[in-house]
Every structure is written in C-alpha cells, then in structure tokens.
Amino acid sequence: MPKVLVSDPIDQVGIDILSQVAQVDVKTDLSPDDLIHIIPDYDALMIRSGTRVTQAVIAAGNQLKIIGRAGVGVDNVDVLAATRKGIVVVNSPEGNTIAAAEHTLAMMMAMSRYIPAANQAVKSNKWDRKHFTGVEVYKKTLGIVGLGKIGAHVATVARAMGMKLLAYDPFISHERAEQLGCRIVEMDVLLQQADYITLHIPKTAETTHLINAAAIARMKPTARIINCARGGIIDEAALAEALKEGKIAGAALDVYEQEPLGESPLRSLGKEMVMTPHLGASTEEAQVNVAIDVAEQIRDVLLGLPARSAVNIPGLRPDLLEQLRPYLQLAETLGNLVAQLAGGRVESLTVRLQGELATNQSQPIVVAALKGLLSHALQERVNYVNASLEAKERGIRVIETRDASIKDYSGSLHLSAKGSLGEHSVTGALLGDSEIRITSVDEFPVNVPPNRYMLFTLHRDMPGIIGKIGSLLGSFNVNIASMQVGRKIVRGDAVMVLSIDDPLPERILEEILKVPGIRDAYTVTL
Numbered sequence: 349m350p351k352v353l354v355s356d357p358i359d360q361v362g363i364d365i366l367s368q369v370a371q372v373d374v375k376t377d378l379s380p381d382d383l384i385h386i387i388p389d390y391d392a393l394m395i396r397s398g399t400r401v402t403q404a405v406i407a408a409g410n411q412l413k414i415i416g417r418a419g420v421g422v423d424n425v426d427v428l429a430a431t432r433k434g435i436v437v438v439n440s441p442e443g444n445t446i447a448a449a450e451h452t453l454a455m456m457m458a459m460s461r462y463i464p465a466a467n468q469a470v471k472s473n474k475w476d477r478k479h480f481t482g483v484e485v486y487k488k489t490l491g492i493v494g495l496g497k498i499g500a501h502v503a504t505v506a507r508a509m510g511m512k513l514l515a516y517d518p519f520i521s522h523e524r525a526e527q528l529g530c531r532i533v534e535m536d537v538l539l540q541q542a543d544y545i546t547l548h549i550p551k552t553a554e555t556t557h558l559i560n561a562a563a564i565a566r567m568k569p570t571a572r573i574i575n576c577a578r579g580g581i582i583d584e585a586a587l588a589e590a591l592k593e594g595k596i597a598g599a600a601l602d603v604y605e606q607e608p609l610g611e612s613p614l615r616s617l618g619k620e621m622v623m624t625p626h627l628g629a630s631t632e633e634a635q636v637n638v639a640i641d642v643a644e645q646i647r648d649v650l651l652g653l654p655a656r657s658a659v660n661i662p663g664l665r666p667d668l669l670e671q672l673r674p675y676l677q678l679a680e681t682l683g684n685l686v687a688q689l690a691g692g693r694v695e696s697l698t699v700r701l702q703g704e705l706a707t708n709q710s711q712p713i714v715v716a717a718l719k720g721l722l723s724h725a726l727q728e729r730v731n732y733v734n735a736s737l738e739a740k741e742r743g744i745r746v747i748e749t750r751d752a753s754i755k756d757y758s759g760s761l762h763l764s765a766k767g768s769l770g771e772h773s774v775t776g777a778l779l780g781d782s783e784i785r786i787t788s789v790d791e792f793p794v795n796v797p798p799n800r801y802m803l804f805t806l807h808r809d810m811p812g813i814i815g816k817i818g819s820l821l822g823s824f825n826v827n828i829a830s831m832q833v834g835r836k837i838v839r840g841d842a843v844m845v846l847s848i849d850d851p852l853p854e855r856i857l858e859e860i861l862k863v864p865g866i867r868d869a870y871t872v873t874l
C-alpha cells in the first residue's frame with residue numbers, strides 16, 4: 349500500500365479519502381530535518397502553508413509521486429525541483445476563495461470600528477466609548493489591487509455595502525471589471541483616491557514591496573490598508589513607520605514577511621493596527637473544500653489517474669503527453685516570454701503551428717502557451733486545466749493558425765501577443781528532442797536558448813551600441829552569459845538578446861533607454 353505523509357493540520361475528511369488507498373501518517377510538528385529524514389518512505393505528501401518543501405526535501409523524497417497543497421499558494425514548495433524530479437504538485441485553486449474574501453471584509457470592518465482593541469479593553473474591565481469611535485465604509489472608496497477570484501468576491505460584497513470600487517489589475521479586461529462594478533484605474537490613482545486599499549495579488553518580484561514608503565506617501569492620511577494575500581507585498585518597516593507618524597489611518601494584516609511573525613515594530617502599534625496569524629483560509633468550510641479537493645487528487649494520482657488541478661504537469665492522456673511534452677514546454681516558455689515583452693494587459697494571442705508541428709493536435713499546445721502567458725500574472729494558480737478559462741475571463745482572444753509550409757526548422761511555434769502596450773512576437777523550435785531555442789523576436793531572426801534572466805533590446809544597428817550596453821551592464825556589476833544580435837538588413841533595426849547570470853537591477857532599464865540608438869528594452873525572467 350502506498351504511504352501518504354500529512355505534515356500540516358488537514359480536515360479529517362481528507363484523511364478519510366486518502367485512507368481508501370493508502371497508509372496515512374499525520375505528523376504535524378516535524379522540524380525541517382525530521383521531514384528530510386522521513387520523506388524517503390512516502391509516496392505522497394499533503395501540506396498547507398506550514399511545511400516548507402525545499403529542494404532538499406524533494407531530493408530526499410525518492411518515492412514521492414505527488415505533493416498536495418490543501419490551499420492555493422505553493423510558494424512554500426520548490427515547484428521547479430518537483431517538476432524536474434517528475435513529482436506532480438497539485439493545489440486547490442478555489443477551495444478557500446470565499447474564506448479569504450470574507451476574512452478580508454472582516455478585517456476591514458474590525459479595523460474601521462477598532463473591534464480588537466475595544467474587545468481587549470472590555471475584557472480588561474475598561475468601559476471606554478470615546479476612544480473607539482470608528483468610521484463607516486458606506487460610500488467610501490475601496491481600491492482592490494488584483495481582481496482575481498478573491499478580489500472579485502470582495503468587490504461583490506463591498507459593492508452591496510455601498511462602497512465605490514476602484515481596481516488595479518493590468519491583466520483583467522474592462523468588461524470583467526465593469527461586471528463587478530469596478531472602475532479600472534492605474535495604481536497611482538488607486539493609491540491617491542482610495543479610502544481603503546485591499547491586496548489580492550500573488551507575491552512576485554514585481555509585487556514585492558509594491559506598498560513601500562513611496563506608495564504610502566501617495567495615500568490619503570485617512571486611508572486604511574488590508575493585506576490578506578501574501579507577506580512581503582507590503583514593506584512592513586515602512587508601514588509601521590507610517591502608522592506611527594499618522595501618515596495613514598490604519599492597517600489590517602493576515603500575512604507577514606516572516607511567518608510566524610518574529611520581532612516586529614508592528615506589534616507595538618495601537619488600535620489602528622489589526623493582525624491575525626494567516627487565518628484567511630481557516631474556516632471549517634474552506635478546510636473541508638481544500639482537504640477534499642487535494643485528497644481526491646492525491647488518491648487519483650496514486651491510482652495512476654490524472655490530477656485535475658496540477659500546477660506543473662498537464663492533465664493529458666499519458667501517451668499523448670509523452671509525445672507532446674517538449675513542445676508543451678516550448679509553448680509555455682514562449683508564452684511567458686511574449687507576455688513579458690508585451691507588458692500590460694494582453695488582448696489577443698495568436699498561436700501559429702509551423703512546419704511539421706502543424707500536423708499535431710493544437711489544443712494542448714495552445715493551452716500550454718496560455719499557461720505560460722498567464723503564469724507571469726497568476727503564478728501557480730494557472731494550470732493546464734484552467735488556463736483557457738482564465739484567458740477567457742480576462743478577455744484574451746485566442747487565434748490558432750497553422751502553416752506547414754514554413755520549414756526553416758522542422759517544427760516551430762510562433763506566438764504573437766497584442767496588448768494595451770502594443771504587439772510583440774516570438775518564435776521557437778526544438779534542437780534535438782527537447783532543447784528549446786528562441787528563433788525569432790519581433791520577427792528578427794535569432795537562435796538562443798532561453799535563460800532565467802534575459803534582456804532584450806530593439807535598437808538601431810550601428811557601430812558601438814553593443815559595447816555601450818556591455819559597459820553599462822558591467823558598471824552595474826551584471827555578468828553577461830551570452831549575447832546575440834538579430835537583424836534583417838545592415839544598419840536598419842535590430843534586436844539584441846542577452847542572457848544574464850543574475851536579476852537585473854530595476855534602475856538599469858532607464859539607463860539602457862538613454863543609450864543613443866536604443867528604442868526599447870525589456871527585462872524578462874523565465
């Protein structure tokens with residue numbers, strides 16, 4: 349019988365499902381070393397946010413077939429290491445949506461009426477009514493950052509409470525926002541106009557410290573902020589300072605840069621600061637939902653069936669999957685790349701299967717391209733099952749074409765993304781059975797493998813420009829791993845593709861754009 353380790357508190361209903369097919373061991377107080385020590389015995393691991401499934405855990409998990417996250421965020425799992433090892437990672441993208449949205453609304457109300465501090469006062473035998481005069485949310489403006497599943501439910505309820513709604517989400521269509529009664533605005537407008545700001549975005553390089561001292565300085569002195577998404581989207585030191593100095597009126601946090609929260613200036617703040625210990629998903633209903641959702645998937649995978657909500661493996665028939673796997677990887681990489689070149693909101697994606705690839709079933713390749721395209725915004729929440737639906741809900745039009753006559757590579761894939769900031773295209777092919785090559789960027793021919801960190805420029809093909817970019821990167825201590833220029837005609841326009849060893853500092857793009865002859869520059873993380 350296979351063995352499943354449950355290393356975080358999971359509802360009994362999940363344990364019962366797993367027990368139908370496996371021996372289930374519940375061990376919820378394991379240290380990282382304990383986990384590494386015992387994981388070699390297990391075929392499956394079921395967790396919540398409390399367990400860190402590091403590369404070392406995955407390396408030790410020689411029997412592991414599946415890691416099930418009873419919740420949404422898999423940021424505590426090294427998904428790349430799991431994928432490399434062929435371990436399926438599944439989650440429950442929707443099981444706790446309502447719980448997290450309701451917790452957000454509860455935090456908004458608790459903060460507005462100082463309920464935690466007032467409760468504490470009454471329990472300490474104080475009857476102080478003056479000190480706890482609050483504010484109403486009715487007719488106030490709520491700024492929602494991230495109008496996905498949780499943001500949308502918060503919008504629906506807040507609207508019914510008489511709030512005016514602004515939303516910032518560059519990846520959502522105006523139609524979807526309108527349906528929810530939200531006006532899409534730029535982040536700066538939201539910061540300046542909102543009485544309440546609530547965050548419902550994933551934590552990415554882009555969103556880390558999105559709310560920092562500069563952003564707080566744009567907010568009204570009466571503004572209040574809520575974070576029930578991920579710790580680190582708010583710069584906690586800057587927030588504590590702003591609250592202490594009365595630059596904003598309040599904050600409610602469920603998630604923290606370090607969890608459990610250690611020493612923190614937030615702890616010494618007064619009634620204006622409301623804190624809960626990552627309780628967004630902690631309702632009876634959500635815990636039943638996520639436990640069933642994930643336990644069923646673990647059971648299915650242990651029985652050799654596909655998982656319905658895999659974060660890292662397509663839910664296709666195994667024989668078809670094997671055949672298409674390298675092209676799915678190509679499509680996903682190109683989708684991710686073209687999304688980052690396009691920036692902003694993508695309105696349409698054209699997927700062209702070329703050469704021999706044109707004879708293949710296109711649907712999984714299109715889904716893989718969409719997964720790559722959306723992964724920049726949605727991270728692990730997009731998978732092969734929900735990519736098409738997510739794209740539809742975001743108003744992204746998908747156009748599939750084929751051209752068997754294009755034979756510069758035996759089979760190649762061309763993606764073109766049209767968006768709010770313009771149109772960009774990329775082509776890719778496979779070298780041998782599975783090595784990916786980017787073979788064109790904005791129709792300029794190149795031949796480069798994808799790299800984790802890349803820099804693309806569009807520039808005038810003229811002497812000296814490559815040297816200038818090289819020196820500029822050098823002056824920022826950025827190491828170039830490889831560089832290639834693609835052009836169609838001599839001294840016309842050209843693209844430069846650089847692979848970089850480390851993430852590029854944010855400021856560098858501004859400097860690159862100042863170099864004479866550079867028309868555009870894009871940093872990409874794959």
Ligand SMILES: NC(=O)c1ccc[n+]([C@@H]2O[C@H](COP(=O)([O-])OP(=O)(O)OC[C@H]3O[C@@H](n4cnc5c(N)ncnc54)[C@H](O)[C@@H]3O)[C@@H](O)[C@H]2O)c1
Nearest residue numbers: 421448494495496497498517519548549550576577628629
């Ligand atoms: N506190 C908790 O216990 C708890 C529970 C569930 C989920 N969460 C967290 O809540 C967050 C939202 O979850 P969800 O299920 O609604 O996710 P979702 O994927 O449905 O929605 C996220 C939205 O953020 C948008 N987005 C991405 N990058 C953005 C950016 N830079 N600026 C503005 N918008 C951006 C996306 O377009 C998407 O619409 C996640 O971080 C999730 O991990 C926390």
Ligand SMILES: O=C(O)[C@H](O)COP(=O)(O)O
Nearest residue numbers: 396397398419420421629
């Ligand atoms: O990503 C999630 O689903 C939430 O952060 C909930 O985490 P939890 O399962 O540890 O409560």
